[in-house]
Amino acid sequence: MIDDGVKGLIKLSLDGVFIRRRVVTVFRFLFGLGALLVWQVGFSANSPIEPYSGAxxxxxxxxxxxxxxxxxxxxxxxxxxxxxxxxxxxxxxxxxxxxxxxxxxxxxxxxxxxxxxxxxxxxxxxxxxxxxxxxxxxxxxxxxxxxxxxxxxxxxxxxxxxxxxxxxxxxxxxxxxxxxxxxxxxxxxxxxxxxxxAEKQAAITSGHLYLYDMLQKQNRVRLEGAVISADGSFSRQRNEATVTSVSDLFVAHPALNLVLVGHDESKREFEESLEFSTLIAQNAAQVLGEIASNSSIPAHGVGPLAPVRGRTKAQGSPSFWLELVLLP
Missing domain, CATH: 3.30.310 (TATA-Binding Protein)
Structure with a gap:
């Protein structure tokens, strides 16, 4: 026979186990709820660009x-x-x-x-x-x-x-x-x-504003970001930002007397360098002319001559490039 005192101790022990289980269950629920909320917040601010498959x-x-x-x-x-x-x-x-x-x-x-x-x-x-x-x-x-x-x-x-x-x-x-x-x-x-x-945002999205500002200040501007292949080709897909900026410049300021100039600072012979710089300028001008059908731009090459004033060539930077020049 179990006396009443022992029964009381057993009851307290069982009650304690039951309470501890309830506490653990509640904490698990709260943890799961918190994780769900964190996931929902993160999901709502996901990148608009999906990662590459398998990344x-x-x-x-x-x-x-x-x-x-x-x-x-x-x-x-x-x-x-x-x-x-x-x-x-x-x-x-x-x-x-x-x-x-x-x-x-x-x-x-x-x-x-x-x-x-x-x-x-x-x-x-x-x-x-x-x-x-x-x-x-x-x-x-x-x-x-x-x-x-x-x-x-x-x-x-x-x-x-x-x-x-x-x-x-x-x-x-x-x-x-x-x-x-x-x-x-x-x-x-x-x-x-x-x-x-809105005024500052517009300046970011309008690359032609930068080009126009630099042309007014120094009559020339290098086309930063222009991607020219080793064979001198200039594709629209690889130069979307440059093409858009220059085309918008044509539309906004059609009276500007602009020339597209190609440069080649490599160690080629002068005649070869002159020929290649002319090629890259003509290829770029052709793409620009296709986009802005009502505008055309003369294209010339100067080989290794007439570098941009004050420009320091960074180590490993391309040896051929383009610039817009504003003529009187």
Missing amino acids: TLIQQRDSVGTAEYRLPLGGLRPNQGVLLPENSQKIVARRMVFTHEIDRSNLPSEVLEYFLGQFQTQGFQVLFQCESVACGDNSHWANTVFKQRKLNGLDRSQTLFTLSRDSGRDYLIFYLVQRGNKNIYSHIEWFYEIEQG
Whole structure:
């Protein structure tokens, strides 16, 4: 027989077990609810660009609130001993960062083609683009600008885009690079909840304003971000930002007396250099003429002559390039 005292102790023990189980159940419910809420908040602010199929997410972070950022609108150039984008624009916004690793079995050209399709589908317009050594030092982009060591790769394999949507509703910086082990990394910085006046936003989305301003100041402006192939070809797809800016300049200021000038600073013989610089200018002028059917622009090459005043050639930067010159 069990006396009443022992029965009381057993009852207390069972009650304690029951209470502890209830507490554990409640905490599990609250934890699950909290995780669900966190997932829902993160999901509501997902990047508008879908990652490449099979890519592995290695970094995702979101700013707590708005902060000041600069959108790169030019390749890296030395500025008082420091590498900085040759042109940039300040914005105040929230930022989300996504970095993905893409298996080496994929071709960089196929990966880039996928993202170009994403930009078009989501309604983004290119403000600036560069590739290979025209972007500048890869290690500086990786470690200083993006602060992601996984992006350390080959200078010649890198591609950078700065894009906007709906006249500055949001912005993207997209960076693609292949490392020495052939793995590919995509890096997206998405800027949203923009806190900037319409006047400044318009300046970002209108590249022709920058061109016009520089022409008025110094009668010439280098076409930063213009992508010229080694054979001298100039494709519209690879130069969307440049083509749009120059075409808009033609429309906004049709009376400007402009000449497109090609430069070649390589170690070719002078005659060869002169011929190649003329070729790249003519190829670019042809593309521009197709876009702006009512406008045409004379094209000339000057070989290694008449470099841009005050321009310091960055190590590894392209040896051939284009500029607009304003004549009287």
